[in-house]
Amino acid sequence: MTLAIFDLDNTLIGGDSDNLWGQFVCEQALVDSASFARDNERFYRDYQAGTLDIDAYLRFALGPLKGHSPEELAPLHRQFMRDKIEPIMLPQALRLIDSHRRQGHRLLVITATNHFITRPIVDALGIADLLACEAEISDGRYTGEPVGVPSYHSGKVVRLRAWLQQQQLNLAGSWFYSDSHNDLPLLEQVDYAVAVDPDPTLKARALEASWPIISLRG
Numbered sequence: 504m505t506l507a508i509f510d511l512d513n514t515l516i517g518g519d520s521d522n523l524w525g526q527f528v529c530e531q532a533l534v535d536s537a538s539f540a541r542d543n544e545r546f547y548r549d550y551q552a553g554t555l556d557i558d559a560y561l562r563f564a565l566g567p568l569k570g571h572s573p574e575e576l577a578p579l580h581r582q583f584m585r586d587k588i589e590p591i592m593l594p595q596a597l598r599l600i601d602s603h604r605r606q607g608h609r610l611l612v613i614t615a616t617n618h619f620i621t622r623p624i625v626d627a628l629g630i631a632d633l634l635a636c637e638a639e640i641s642d643g644r645y646t647g648e649p650v651g652v653p654s655y656h657s658g659k660v661v662r663l664r665a666w667l668q669q670q671q672l673n674l675a676g677s678w679f680y681s682d683s684h685n686d687l688p689l690l691e692q693v694d695y696a697v698a699v700d701p702d703p704t705l706k707a708r709a710l711e712a713s714w715p716i717i718s719l720r721g
Contacts, residue, residue: 504607504608504609504672505606505607505608505609505675505676505677505678506608506609506611506672506674506676506677506678507600507603507608507609507610507611507677507678507680508611508612508613508663508677508678508679508680508689508693509600509610509611509612509613509630509679509680509681510612510613510614510679510680510681510682510683510686510699511612511614511616511621511624511625512614512615512616512682513682513683513700514596514680514681514682514683514699514700514719515593515596515600515612515628515680515719516588516591516592516593516596516624517591517592517593517719517720518587518591519547519616520587520588520616520620520621520624521547521564521615521616521617521620522543522544522547523583523587523588523591524564524583524587524620525539525540525543525547525564526540526543526587527583527586527587528567529543531579533567534566534567542563543563546559546560546563546564550615550685551702553684553685553704555655555685557615557636557653557655557656557658558649558653561617561636561638561649561653562647562648562649564617565617565619565638565645565647565648565649566647568619568638568645568647569644569645569646569647570644570645570647571644571645572643572644572645573619573640573645576619576645580619580620580623581623583620584623584624584627588624588627592627593719593720595718595719595720595721596628596719597628597629599680599719600628600629600630603678604629608678609632609672610630610631610632611630611632611633611634611666612625612628612630612632612633612634612635613633613634613635613654613659613662613663613689614633614634614635614636614654615635615636615653615654615655615656615658615659615685616635616636617635617636617637617638617649618633618635618636618637618638619638619645620635621633621635622635634654634659634662634663634666635654636649636651636653636654636655637649637650637651638650655685656685656686656688657688659686659688659689660688660689660692663689663692674692674693674694675694676694676695677692677693677694677695678693678694678695678696678697679692679693679695679696679697680697680699681697681698681699681701681705682698682699682700682701682702682705683701683702683705684701684702684704684705684708686705687705687708690705690708690714696709696712696714697714697715697716697717698714698715698716698717699717699718699719700717700718700719700720701716
């Protein structure tokens with residue numbers, strides 16, 4: 504079965520859900536807003552520059568979840584979806600997803616953002632399969648610690664290959680859509696790499712490799 508793989512943030516949605524969640528928890532006064540907002544923006548700049556310490560970032564991003572159960576946090580996430588995510592959903596992204604679905608392709612989102620944030624977003628996009636950074640849950644509550652291999656940079660390749668083995672699939676004929684140079688390790692693995700509203704580094708690589716460059720924002 505042909506795989507159509509998508510990055511999420513700034514690819515299928517018109518913003519970064521991780522960064523927006525940080526803004527949201529500040530607005531909801533769930534954290535020390537001044538210091539959290541400052542660190543949230545610093546980590547986002549590191550991500551854009553390709554210098555992100557993913558383990559440090561995950562502990563930071565998962566901090567507001569600590570001590571809470573998924574059920575307790577569900578209403579908060581619904582508000583986050585209404586306030587931050589629905590305004591940046593991209594109609595062209597939905598059409599692209601539907602195009603692959605109509606061709607009988609299996610759809611997969613792989614993202615460096617954690618599963619708590621991204622699962623409802625990916626559900627809203629109509630995609631069942633998701634690989635995201637995982638958060639530890641103990642006794643039904645988030646601990647604030649990450650678990651497993653982070654699906655970031657080359658970790659996306661590691662996580663994908665493990666998933667492919669579990670699903671008894673391969674990358675023959677596969678597609679991957681991304682906006683970020685952080686995804687170059689995976690873009691180099693697929694048969695059809697597509698740069699979506701790419702950052703300058705990815706755009707340069709796409710031009711060099713003759714990868715299609717598209718926009719879902721228009």
